[in-house]
Amino acid sequence: MVPPRSGRFHGSAPLGSVRWFRLVRVDSKGSRAGATPGLSWSRNPGGAGGRPCIRTGDPPSFSGFSRSQPGVFAVTEPSSEDRFVALFTGQASQFPGMGRALYDASTAAREVFEEGERALPGLKELCFEGPEEALVLTENTQPCVLAVDVAAYRAFGRKPAAAAGHSLGEYAAHVAAGSLPFAEALVLVRERAKAMQEAVPPGKGGMVVLRKLSLEEAREVAASIESGICDLANLNAPGQYVLSGEAQAMEEVVDKLGPRKALKLPVSVPFHSSLLREAGEAFAERLDKVAFGDPSFPIVSNVDARFVETGEQARDALKRQFAGSVLWEDSMNYLFDKGYRRFVEFGPKPTLARMAVSCGRAYGAGKEDFELEASAVCTPEDLG
Numbered sequence: 001m002v003p004p005r006s007g008r009f010h011g012s013a014p015l016g017s018v019r020w021f022r023l024v025r026v027d028s029k030g031s032r033a034g035a036t037p038g039l040s041w042s043r044n045p046g047g048a049g050g051r052p053c054i055r056t057g058d059p060p061s062f063s064g065f066s067r068s069q070p071g072v073f074a075v076t077e078p079s080s081e082d083r084f085v086a087l088f089t090g091q092a093s094q095f096p097g098m099g100r101a102l103y104d105a106s107t108a109a110r111e112v113f114e115e116g117e118r119a120l121p122g123l124k125e126l127c128f129e130g131p132e133e134a135l136v137l138t139e140n141t142q143p144c145v146l147a148v149d150v151a152a153y154r155a156f157g158r159k160p161a162a163a164a165g166h167s168l169g170e171y172a173a174h175v176a177a178g179s180l181p182f183a184e185a186l187v188l189v190r191e192r193a194k195a196m197q198e199a200v201p202p203g204k205g206g207m208v209v210l211r212k213l214s215l216e217e218a219r220e221v222a223a224s225i226e227s228g229i230c231d232l233a234n235l236n237a238p239g240q241y242v243l244s245g246e247a248q249a250m251e252e253v254v255d256k257l258g259p260r261k262a263l264k265l266p267v268s269v270p271f272h273s274s275l276l277r278e279a280g281e282a283f284a285e286r287l288d289k290v291a292f293g294d295p296s297f298p299i300v301s302n303v304d305a306r307f308v309e310t311g312e313q314a315r316d317a318l319k320r321q322f323a324g325s326v327l328w329e330d331s332m333n334y335l336f337d338k339g340y341r342r343f344v345e346f347g348p349k350p351t352l353a354r355m356a357v358s359c360g361r362a363y364g365a366g367k368e369d370f371e372l373e374a375s376a377v378c379t380p381e382d383l384g
Helices: 100-105 107-119 123-129 138-156 169-176 182-199 215-224 247-257 274-288 311-321 328-337 352-364
Strands: 021-025 073-075 085-088 162-165 205-211 230-237 240-246 262-264 342-346 372-377
Touching: 085 138, 085 169, 085 352, 100 107, 100 123, 100 138, 107 123, 107 138, 107 182, 123 138, 138 169, 138 182, 138 342, 138 372, 162 169, 162 328, 169 182, 169 311, 182 274, 205 215, 205 247, 215 230, 215 240, 215 247, 230 247, 230 328, 230 352, 240 247, 240 274, 247 262, 274 311, 328 352, 342 352, 352 372
Parallel strands: 085 162, 085 342, 342 372
Antiparallel strands: 021 073, 021 372, 205 240, 205 262, 230 240
């Protein structure tokens, strides 16, 4: 099967459109054993400050490369033979029209949306048409993104060796693994979303993404806030950390760091913060009523960054995930430690594939022969 080519990856400098990544270390002379000629990191003559960047043409042809920088990574063509990890996108990836092309092109995807429509009437219209102001409401976002994740996965039609899902995406991973029926998962995540929104009235909570701060600096910022609850909610990738908590605390973060280092997110729920703990305890009772099966492949849990391999483990992890931090960077490093190197994301648009590459750069620094492939399946063109 031709590897899927989906999404756009933006690293530390602007990138052209490239839909399948492999990271390969290069030596001081810019050589890479087995790498495809003409693919490398290079200085961008037009880039700000001459920062490293990748310049590409139309895949699979690439151009505009100069001698590789030593000790960094190159992009090469991938192998299609390695086992892969399925990644499932969470909230903030939604947009009106998502999933429509998959619905039109794939019988498997169409069956997913039809089943979803039976479980939650109006789901197809929200996904395909919006409006955006309705789609961004978390009680609509969560089931809609879940449906697109599962539709893309089933359209792809290949079973992974393992999986991970970012927040909401962890539910999609369990649907893919057969530990949670799709229709039941849709209803469950809508209830999850309502419980989250009702726990913190609009305007009382928020989230802030931190820019170019280390994990230690992010922890220090969270601990220094005095005006309200401020938790480190998402540990996504090196330099990609998100704080969550009371609205006044989020304002204090932005005032302290400034807009160049702290950006408020357009959300009304302080996801993965201690403000949701009480609501999480109530939602745990709902999860106790769900019959979880054992997943057909291991799934990395957000809260532990370890494999879940039984239905009871899945239930327990999802209970704690409600108000717990998303340890995504740790999850990726855990998978790297296990020897996984190929990742395929399923969802409305690529986000986790980029994070995988970012985590891979940090993990692979100083290691010989570390390679990573990451792609995303979002449209029929990505199916190969």
